[in-house]
Amino acid sequence: MDSRPAGGDRSDITATLDTETGPVFIKGANGGIFARALRNEANVTPHVAGISPALLWRVETENWIILGLDYVEGRHADYTPGSADLDLLRTTLSQLQQVPLPQQVTKGVERQYGGLEAIAGDNLLHTDLHAENVLITPERAYLVDWAWACKGAPWAELAMLAFRLMAAGHTIESAVAWGQSFPAWDDGEPLTAFVAANAQSWERAAQHDPQDWKVRAADVAQQWADRRRSLYASDKRCACEDFEAPGSDGGSIP
Numbered sequence: 001m002d003s004r005p006a007g008g009d010r011s012d013i014t015a016t017l018d019t020e021t022g023p024v025f026i027k028g029a030n031g032g033i034f035a036r037a038l039r040n041e042a043n044v045t046p047h048v049a050g051i052s053p054a055l056l057w058r059v060e061t062e063n064w065i066i067l068g069l070d071y072v073e074g075r076h077a078d079y080t081p082g083s084a085d086l087d088l089l090r091t092t093l094s095q096l097q098q099v100p101l102p103q104q105v106t107k108g109v110e111r112q113y114g115g116l117e118a119i120a121g122d123n124l125l126h127t128d129l130h131a132e133n134v135l136i137t138p139e140r141a142y143l144v145d146w147a148w149a150c151k152g153a154p155w156a157e158l159a160m161l162a163f164r165l166m167a168a169g170h171t172i173e174s175a176v177a178w179g180q181s182f183p184a185w186d187d188g189e190p191l192t193a194f195v196a197a198n199a200q201s202w203e204r205a206a207q208h209d210p211q212d213w214k215v216r217a218a219d220v221a222q223q224w225a226d227r228r229r230s231l232y233a234s235d236k237r238c239a240c241e242d243f244e245a246p247g248s249d250g251g252s253i254p
Contacts, residue, residue, distance in 0.1 A: 011027040011028060011029050011034055011038065012028060012029045012030050012034060013026070013027065013028040013029075013066075014026065014027045014028075016071060017068075022071065023071035024056060024068045024069070024070070024071055025053065025068070025069045025070070025071045025072075026066055026067065026068050026069070027066070027067050027069070028064060028065060028066035028067070029064070029065055030063050030064050031063035031064075035063065035064075035065050037147035037148070038065050038067055038147065039065060040146065040147055040148070040149060041067065041145065041146040041147050041149070042055060042058050042065070042067055043102065043104040043105075044102060044104065044105060044124070044146040044149045045067075045069070045146055047099060047100075047102045047124070048096065048099060048124075048143070048146070050095070051092055051095055051096055051099070051142065051143055052142060052143050052144060052146060053069045053070040053071070053072045053135075053142055053144060054069065054070040055067060055068070055069055055070075056068040056069060056070060072135050072137065072142055072144075073137065074135035074136050074137040074142065075135070075136050076131050076132045076134065076135065076136070077089060077131045077132075077134035077135075077136050077141065078131065078136075079131050079164060079165055079168035079169075079170075080168050080169050080170075081168075081169055081170050081174065085134075085136050085141065086165075086178065088136060088140055088141040089134060089141045090178075090181065090182075091140065091141070092140060092141040092142070092143060093157070093158070093161075093182070094182065096124065096126070096143065096157075097123065097154050097157075097182070097184055099124050100124075101122050101123060101124050101151055102124065105124060105149060105150060105151050106151070107150045107151070108120050108150060108151055108152055109125055109127055109150045109151065109152030109153075109156055110152065111150075112127065112150075112201075113194070113197040113198070113201060114197060114200075114201075116193060116194065116197045118153075118189070118190035118193040118194060119152050119153050119156040119159075119190065119193075119194055120152060120153065121151065121152045121153035121154065121156070122151055123151060123152060123153065123154040123157075124149065124151060125149065125150055125151060125152045125154075125156060125157045126143055126146060126148075126149055126157060127148045127149065127150055127152075127157065127160065128145065128147070128148045129143065129157070129160065129161050129164065130164060131164075131168070133145045153186070153190070154184035155179075155182075155184045155185050155186040155190075155191070156194065158179040158182050158184065158185055159179060159191060159194050159195070159198075160198075161179070162175040162176055162178060162179040163175070163198060163220070163221060163224065165178060166220050166223075166224060167216070167217050167220050172223065172224055172227050189232075191228070192228050192229070192232050195221075195224050195225050195228040196225050196228070196229070198221050198224070198225070199218075199221040199222045199224065199225035201221075202214070202217050202218040202221040202222075203218050203221070203222065205217075205218065206218035
């Protein structure tokens with residue numbers, strides 16, 4: 001059996017093992033947050049067969065946990081405008097939204113956004129679908145690294161991904177239109193609340209660690225929040241303008 005290095009920045013070790021029965025991707029951690037994340041991934045992965053590479057085995061000894069996963073020959077997704085990968089991703093996300101919530105998943109996505117109840121729910125969410133966590137093959141898109149899987153409203157995953165599309169170069173309109181192609185999309189006040197919380201989260205991240213990509217992401221998030229706030233305010237004004245108070249037509253108020 002031979003091994004070769006593999007990518008991944010949330011484990012203490014990643015490699016591809018070339019075994020007699022074929023390649024196996026392994027990832028392991030020696031205690032700490034990485035080990036807890038891998039345990040979460042190991043609990044969720046069996047429930048997303050076909051959506052994620054299959055979990056072949058799991059070994060724990062002392063502080064170490066090591067997972068062996070089915071090796072998938074693929075490339076990271078391309079989120080830029082016009083990418084055909086988005087059609088494959090749409091199919092995979094549609095499948096994910098049909099997966100029953102595993103009993104082991106108890107943490108809510110609202111914890112990541114200051115307890116925002118608007119995004120609470122009982123759907124299984126990945127919550128970390130940046131392009132490197134999506135593997136593209138000629139046939140389909142696979143979602144990998146389920147370390148931060150939790151439960152929440154089904155549209156919350158779509159809203160998070162719409163923001164990632166904006167950060168990859170999509171206009172706000174085109175990214176939202178992509179999200180609207182899913183029946184679960186919510187275009188009401190809950191989305192407005194999420195967009196505001198998302199902007200605040202990225203602003204804090206950019207202030208704490210002002211890498212260029214985080215600053216750009218924070219700027220995109222704020223643009224979406226400003227646009228959303230403007231649209232919401234406009235909708236409320238229209239509703240008020242259309243409303244006729246009792247007696248406004250010159251008659252008496254009963």
